[in-house]
Amino acid sequence: MRLLADSHVLIRWAENPAQLTPAARAAIADPNNEVFMSAASLWEIGLKVAKGKLRVPANFAQMLRLGGFADLPVHARHAERALTLHPVHGDPFGRMLVAQALEEGLTLVSCDQWIASYGMRQIVA
Template identity: 40%
Template structure:
């Protein structure tokens, strides 16, 4: 299974917060699964930190490495795919994560219900 973390899930894990259901945590810990963290999440964290809206680890890359998450870069095709998504949700970070999940056949680990109308696979957080 290929999983893509929503930003809040990454932050919970990096902050040591035990908010994930046991089934979801088990999927993240299963070595047969590949877990991705998108450059979109790093961008979102950096922007919100710079605006004083978020407390987050100083070194996002080090946190991703600590958990052995694989970095998912943003490609031009990912960015262009957001234009074709219906406007169920206006958050640009989420829309890009959705486009990546669709393009790369990933399931998104999220608690955000706004992802459901897009038909992307969801692992409940």
């Protein structure tokens, strides 16, 4: 399975994986699965760090890479897809992750309930 971890999932995985559901932990830890972290998530986390709303290690992204997470860049096709999504939620980062997951055929690992309205594959985190 190919997974895309939401921003809050990346933070919880790095800080305390027990905060995630057993299904999310098992899917992320499964060596047969490919798990991605979006550049959009790293940007969102960086903005929160810059505003003093969040603290993560300076090498946060590298820690995740060493833990098996692969980079997913944001491409123009992702932005175009995000523009076509009906506005269920105002979070631009969340909408980008939905667009990336739909475009790339990924299952989104997230605790956000509004994602279900897009009719996509999700593992509740």
